[in-house]
Amino acid sequence: MADIDYFFATLSPYAYLAGTRLEEVAAKHGATIAYKPMDIVALFGRTGGSPPKDRHISRQEYRLQEMRRQSDKLGMAFNLQPAHWPTNAAPSSYAIIAASKAGGGDLGGLCHAILRACWAEEKDIADDAVIRECLEQSGFDPGLADSGLLVGAETYAANLEEAVERGVFGAPFYITSDDQRFWGQDRLDDLDRHLAGQAK
Template sequence: MGRTVDYYFAPQSPWTYLGHERFAALVRETGATVRVLPADLGKVFPISGGLPLHKRAPQRQAYRLLELRRFSDALGVPLNPEPRFFPVSGDPAARLITAVSLRDGADAAMRITGAVTAAVWAQERDIADLSVLAALLAQTGLNASRLDESLQPDVQTTYEQQTQAAIDAGVFGAPSYVIDGELFWGQDRLDFVARRLQA
């Protein structure tokens, strides 16, 4: 039986987008079980020493754009480093992914996560807009009622629990993968994730 990976991320993160399909393929190849756990980085950053993008030094902001272009080119993944709808609140999409995970399971949650991240970084769509999220549900063949369910208190409670679990696991950025208590931060650490899953 494959290992379990706790997959912590923010749906508005470009790094989550760049790594998502590779991670999904790795999960399929290794037979790993994935727990899809979007978390609120707005609550993680203050505890872990992180800064929101607009508060980072200009040098760091400039280098981030350079790295996004590098990884987009190297991976062959289309990405606009400065998309029309960014910064954007990830909470509505995170709650939707959480609702899908609760009702439809991890595979469905992985599908909608891929669609949400691509919507921001490749398609110039606003993932804080509920009509966009409804369209993404249809695009991925998921039940339209998940959007209404994402607004319910139980989903918000689960989202908050996932955020606390991320903090408790030592997560400080997205995406992060936790396997048997071991943390791997960043889509550029997927080679190490693969080695761990294949060990």
């Protein structure tokens, strides 16, 4: 069992804004990470949430302001309205699952490369060429974009079921081996403190 189960969506702006801080926190504490991409829209429907487009206008406006503030605070390039969002998150998620099984590359780097492609580089992360590029730059065989599609689909669906069962309702969402739950990139400092034994 991993020290941190990381539930996320490759379309999530807040997963993008997490950058590589999860990996830095894990490395600091010698913790392992299990990457679990999931269908965030399906998760919303299962846990009482709703996609951004279906939320009240006040929530939509606040979301845009908050994303702008967070990206500025973190010094991260960010497009509030990406050209290719929303798009089909399944292909990029399957690639992450295949890369996780294959090993040999930087899995956290791959996740961030895909998220960055969507939120900062105006690329369609459902595009095979974009996924291959992200795989290659993260040290993986770009051919993983075409392999293990059945296993990828099964794991992707299983991740959603596990997320619902374990109390996940958004992304990014981090669960430790002692079932402490942390929702949002702005809770990574709390995760850090918990792993250090400083949180009650």
